[in-house]
Amino acid sequence: MHLLDAVPLINALILGLSIASIWLIAALGLTIIYGTVGVINMAHGEFIMVGAYTSYALQSSIGLPFLLCLPASFAVVALVGLVIERGLIRYLYNRPLDTLLATWGVSLVLMQGVRLIFGSDPKYIAVPQIFQDNLAFGPFGLSVFRLVVIAITAAVVAATAWLFYRTRFGMQVRAVMQNKEMAASFGIDADRVYMITFAIGAGLAGLAGSLFGVLAIVLPTMGTAYVVQAFLVVVVGGGSLVGSVAAAGLTGELQSVFALFSNDTFARFLLYVLIVVFLRFRPRGLFAVAKARR
């Protein structure tokens, strides 16, 4: 193949990386909460939405620069997650169907609460001028903001991996994941592990939200657009961190390449069909976590 013919394909692959990073950062919080705590968090999309509104509120009220809004929205949504975990989720750990309903209820409450406070008109997050440009190397290019999203996703994945695989807390988490009762008998406070993990998962969703607010729009209903993709990544990946990374990479690239050869709508259709077929043969995902069923 002549190099020039490959340009659109290479551009599509670069773009696929960007799509993958968006899907991954949307799914990261969900992965942690599902993979560790075992809760299917239907309010994940609304955590993303609350993150976006946190950035908007901090920016429009006290003029916080965008890059500081990111950790701030992590902190605020982690706090929201903490309150919800302490107030509701912890009473439901042994009732997976009830958590499904309860978190769905939480999502409605969050959506309507935000609507009552901020109104239902779309909001706007400003970013530095430098993020509004395109970076080109010859025929290849990507927008600066997409690069920022890729970089932040990579950093957050690295930090999460470090936390769960290189720290004492991470070891406790993995112990609780494998067998809660046994871990408890060794003196690990499983309740505390769940609480912190849930808060971190929520915080990561908040961080993703402030990025999505820039890429797209800030609305009370914005979360629903991302939550399907996030669940997809988690299910295809099997619920582990490495699984989610691989699943997001694969689905993002496929989406981008299919869209190059057909169109966006058909690409999505094809992707979902492939995922259904894939799950038929590997129902527990790419990297199934060996763990005791709770």
Add this chain to the structure above:
Amino acid sequence: MAAAAVAAPHLWLPTTREAWGATLKKGEPIKVGLLFSLTGQLAVPEEDSTLVMQYAIDEINKNGGIAGHQIQPVIIDAKSDFNVYSEKAKELILREKVIAIFGCYTSASRKAILPVVMSQNSLLYYPTCYEGAECTQNTICTGPLANQHSKDLIPYMVKNFGKKVFFVGSNYVWPKESNKNAKIWLQNAGGELVGEEYIPLGSSEFGPVLGKIRDTKPNFIFSTVVGASDIAFHKQFKQEGFKVDAMPIASLTTGEIETKAMGAEFGAGHFLSAPYFQSLDNPTNHKFVESFLKSKYGKNGSTHYNMEETYLSAYVFKAGLEAALNKTGNIEEVTSRMIRDVSGGVKVDDSISPEGLIWIDSDNFNTWLKPKIGQCQADGSFKIVAEAKEQVAPDPYSIYPNLGKCTATGLVAPDGKARKNVI
């Protein structure tokens, strides 16, 4: 004995008209339904529709109502759910006995409630742009049809920016039908279509489409992307390094709300075709903008085409009801269908209509209006760069001449056969 047997169960048979559907009574307020979504995905445009209808009704009531009768709105939240639309439409007509419903924003919700509206011979004011290809005896539309909407926009863009155009739309009926019209205008203007893409509703990923646009190098983009996607599209357009002066987006949807939501720097330089802009420079519009924004309904801070078309529908209703009253002389004899039948040709003149004189077509009951082209400025307001010389006729079947011509009594096919209630 026999008399007692008959009297005891007290059989009640509806002998008056009031038992069936809507009625107006002397000295009682005129009930109308406002059927828009206040929550869910559609809340962004439809909340504004509800607010502006309340404003219009207050304004009419303050000025003496209609023939001395006050209008009383029954406000419903349709929750962005098409089942709720049709359920509530039924409730509005049968239980609340409203004389007319003002409602819907999407074609899907309109199609969901039309069967109910038609079977009860009620009346729907559909106050926004749509694709046409409908001919019912129970609808009046105050927004532009597909054949009016892009008629001037496409030649204007071809003349000022070049022949090559890329069509981007949301993946549903209105963009696709609009683009069929736009292709005819494009052909007449000597333009060339270099690509056509549809994005799933609600999607916010425009990377692949922008990649194709980069490769095909059009002179301008024609967009029928709606809602949150539209905002993502404009943002990513700029973030991906596209320059608005080299390749502007000509849109049928990106108005004042969208521009505010994306931030004016992302909207500046792009074009919109609409019958109304907040910046229209005429005394009626100045008054409308000022008093609406000052009123308790102006909390969202702007006026835009969809809002103004909704505002007009209240006055089209007023004019229609007055015409019906002139005919019967007795408000208790006025029915929904009668209002619709006498609405053909009713005018809302430029002392009331912020967009200027409009009138209702007496065949298809859509609106004669002047589409205008605005260019978004750095502060988010629109500068009018072109305006149709005269009102353009609405034609719901412009691209389907084989199906026939919409008349007041039904769709008349080329072979002379007439069909009623075509949706």
